[in-house]
Amino acid sequence: MDEQELIAGCLRGNMEDFRMIVEQYTAPAMALAMNVLGNRDDAEDACQELFIQVYRNLGSYDPTRSFKNWVYTILYRRCLDCLKRRRQSAELVKKMGRETVLATPANPGHSHPPRRLPSDLLERLKAKERTALCLWANEGYTAQEIGEVLRCSDSTARVYLFQARKKIKKLLEQGHVSLQNG
Amino acid sequence: MSRCKMVEFFYALVPLRHWRGLLIRRHIENCPCCLAGLASREAVGSLLVQETDANIGRFLWTEVESALVADPGREMMKSRAVQSSVLRRWGWATATAFLIVLVTGFLLVKGFRPGGASPTAAVPARFELEYVRVGGQPANTVIYQPQGSDMIIVWAGTNK
Numbered sequence: 001m002d003e004q005e006l007i008a009g010c011l012r013g014n015m016e017d018f019r020m021i022v023e024q025y026t027a028p029a030m031a032l033a034m035n036v037l038g039n040r041d042d043a044e045d046a047c048q049e050l051f052i053q054v055y056r057n058l059g060s061y062d063p064t065r066s067f068k069n070w071v072y073t074i075l076y077r078r079c080l081d082c083l084k085r086r087r088q089s090a091e092l093v094k095k096m097g098r099e100t101v102l103a104t105p106a107n108p109g110h111s112h113p114p115r116r117l118p119s120d121l122l123e124r125l126k127a128k129e130r131t132a133l134c135l136w137a138n139e140g141y142t143a144q145e146i147g148e149v150l151r152c153s154d155s156t157a158r159v160y161l162f163q164a165r166k167k168i169k170k171l172l173e174q175g176h177v178s179l180q181n182g
Numbered sequence: 183m184s185r186c187k188m189v190e191f192f193y194a195l196v197p198l199r200h201w202r203g204l205l206i207r208r209h210i211e212n213c214p215c216c217l218a219g220l221a222s223r224e225a226v227g228s229l230l231v232q233e234t235d236a237n238i239g240r241f242l243w244t245e246v247e248s249a250l251v252a253d254p255g256r257e258m259m260k261s262r263a264v265q266s267s268v269l270r271r272w273g274w275a276t277a278t279a280f281l282i283v284l285v286t287g288f289l290l291v292k293g294f295r296p297g298g299a300s301p302t303a304a305v306p307a308r309f310e311l312e313y314v315r316v317g318g319q320p321a322n323t324v325i326y327q328p329q330g331s332d333m334i335i336v337w338a339g340t341n342k
Contacts, residue, residue: 010297015247015250017302019243019247022242022243022246026235026243027231027233027237027240028236030231030233030236030237031231031233031235031236032198033234034235035230035231039301043236044242047242048242048245048246048249050211051242051246052246052249052250052262055219055246055250076255079294133226133230134230136223136226137223137226137227137230138227138230138232143203148225153199153200154203155200155203155206155207156200156201156203157198157207158202158203158206158207159199159202159203162202162206162210162220165220165221165222165226166221167221168221168225168226168229169220169221169225172221172225175207
């Protein structure tokens with residue numbers, strides 16, 4: 001079924017159509033969220049929040065624009081919120097004088113087998129740079145499309161991408177240890 | 183090569199994103215030498231989590247659905263598209279009506295200004311002459327107003 005038909009179905013309250021949208025976007029959204037957030041649990045939470053927000057705000061979606069970009073924009077915002085929460089929690093823990101455990105990528109009680117997560121190398125990039133890099137490398141997005149997702153100009157998106165690629169190249173040449181894990 | 187160095191220098195010199203974006207678009211993206219200093223798509227892709235790696239552990243749909251069903255805002259969402267279009271139409275209608283009232287008000291206020299022509303001035307005043315004298319004697323008087331004009335010509339002559 002066509003994506004626009006699915007959206008129209010969702011607007012009529014058809015949950016089955018929305019389920020198809022969720023299934024279609026789960027994998028790419030998870031990949032982007034994991035690349036930006038660096039851990040699976042946060043990425044799953046961000047994706048859950050994403051789809052709830054998509055459903056609630058579907059009425060305000062402009063059909064002349066790309067639905068995928070709209071979804072990614074919401075996801076990017078959710079990821080930024082998550083990073084902000086994480087930073088605030090880390091600061092709180094630091095104030096309490098405890099050992100910062102929040103930066104640990106995986107929940108110890110998590111039953112999933114370990115999967116390949118973004119290396120430390122990627123964590124050296126800013127969230128905007130990671131998003132731009134992920135959209136460019138995984139989705140084949142152009143600077144203009146990245147700008148649409150990040151809600152910035154083409155030039156700004158180009159700069160984020162350039163800086164990210166430059167950093168990666170430099171670290172690759174230095175033989176960064178994380179590459180062994182990557 | 184020297185051009186690449188110059189671009190690099192200007193890139194570092196001016197920290198404006200539009201300027202830097204211009205340099206990237208005009209030179210760096212088209213220069214093999216500069217591109218060699220950037221990680222390739224394949225190299226980056228090998229470091230990133232791919233869609234195939236991102237198998238979600240839990241059944242996301244179940245959680246999303248239960249959150250939406252439990253949410254009272256769900257019913258609101260169904261009619262949101264209709265509501266938004268109706269609201270948009272009403273918004274336009276209100277804005278148009280407001281504009282009309284504003285323009286009409288402006289024109290009326292302008293009309294009542296001391297310097298401007300008053301609404302009563304638009305109605306042609308009745309022109310009256312009680313008498314005309316030339317050299318202390320009553321004169322023959324002809325009053326002439328061209329058709330469709332506000333101009334009034336008074337022609338007076340003596341009876342000699």
